[in-house]
Every structure is written in C-alpha cells, then in structure tokens.
Amino acid sequence: QKEVEQDPGPLSVPEGAIVSLNCTYSNSAFQYFMWYRQYSRKGPELLMYTYSSGNKEDGRFTAQVDKSSKYISLFIRDSQPSDSATYLCAMSARTGGFKTIFGAGTRLFVKA
C-alpha cells in the first residue's frame, strides 16, 4: 500500500463547476499538507499549504484536512479552463525528518 493514494483521473468537468480533489494517506504522523498544480511539461507550483487539521481558503481554492480520517481535499470553485492541470498532493511529518511524500496526481480537465 502506498503511503499516499490519489485517484489519477482524468476528471472532466464543465466550466463553473465545483471540483473536489482528494488524497488519502496511511501515516498518522503527517502534519504538513500541500497541494501543487502542474501544467503539462512544466514543474509543479505550490498552490496551498496547510498545517495540521482544518480548512484554509485562498480565492477560489479551499484546502481541507481531516486527520481523523487521514483524508485531505482541495476544492476549486467556479472552475475555469485555465485550471486544467494535474494536481499533486504532498505531505510530511516532523518525525520523518519532514521527508515529503507526493501523490501521483489527479489530471483535471475543465471544459469551456
């Protein structure tokens, strides 16, 4: 079993839809959670960073962490064609020397 599981998709939605992207993990020590967006043939860019549990909002993006369920989510409101990309979750723990574990990514297509 992988430490971090992420549905590869692809996920196809119409423009304006609310998108939900998710990751599950097995290591209860994870406490730092990140979401990256990666456009085709580009490097990932950090989108959201969350420490421990709870929600964090930044514009159209909301990151949610449920440590009791070992489940994190990224919500995109009013999705745009420019949101079409691969979204990677990542997480780390102090006990692991902050070694970052990445999910394989979910490919998202937003249709105009």
Place this chain on the structure above:
Amino acid sequence: DGGITQSPKYLFRKEGQNVTLSCEQNLNHDAMYWYRQDPGQGLRLIYYSQIVNDFQKGDIAEGYSVSREKKESFPLTVTSAQKNPTAFYLCASSRATPQGRYGYTFGSGTRLTVV
C-alpha cells in the same frame, strides 16, 4: 524575478553515456533537491543538499551523482549505471530545511530520453 532555471528542456542520451542536467536558482535558498517523475507515480527523491559542499542520497540515488559547489547551483549527472533513465527530472529548492517543510519551488523540468 527569482526562480529556478533548468536546462536543457529536452535531452537525449545514448546507451552508456553520462549526461548532466543543470539547475540554477536565484532565490537564495539553502536547500536544493532533485526529483524524478514517472507516469502514474509520485515524485521520487534522488538527491538533496541542505548546504554547499554537502548532499545526501534520496530514495533512488543509484545511477545518479550530484555536486553542490555553489549555493545557486545543483547539477545532476545521470550515469550509464542508471538502467532506466527515461523520465521527467525536476529540480527544486526550499527556504526551510530539512526537506521543504513549507513546500518547494520547482523548476520547469528536463525531459530525458534514452535513444
């Protein structure tokens, strides 16, 4: 603008050949990293360096080598010992150590193909 520059964007390697991927950053970050990305897999850490003249192996260091002679530069050499080098290689840096506790800044990547 500050950032990470990787070159070349595309690289072709013949069997038995060593190739070097360049990574330069002007973010004044102490820590730098090399990751490998393959379809359907998460990023895998090859090497990382937290300070000049020091570096550590990651999870898949076999067949790779690095140097860190300058803070700004962290080149990766893919040697002939790496049996399956075709992949997308990403260089990253972070302002905190160890290992990007607050996230990484990535370069645009180098696509390496064996011909």
